Amino acid sequence: MFFIVDRFENDFAVCEMINIPLSELPNGCIEGTKLLYDHNKYTIVDNSSDRERIKNKLNKLFGK
Numbered sequence: 088m089f090f091i092v093d094r095f096e097n098d099f100a101v102c103e104m105i106n107i108p109l110s111e112l113p114n115g116c117i118e119g120t121k122l123l124y125d126h127n128k129y130t131i132v133d134n135s136s137d138r139e140r141i142k143n144k145l146n147k148l149f150g151k
Contacts, residue, residue, distance in 0.1 A: 089132065090122045 090102040090103040100116065106138075107122075113131050116122070121132040 092120045
């Protein structure tokens with residue numbers, strides 16, 4: 088099951104449909120991080136290609 092961190096509030100990472108205690112997140116987790124939940128553990132999924140694709144679309148849209 089995958090989740091994406093939307094924002095942080097107090098001691099929780101607010102994801103699309105759940106709040107995850109910060110103590111359960113892996114180091115290096117920031118807003119927009121894609122997480123995989125497997126075997127009762129969260130791991131960071133490399134989504135650099137997603138970010139690059141979105142960045143390119145925004146640059147085309149705003150002419151940068």
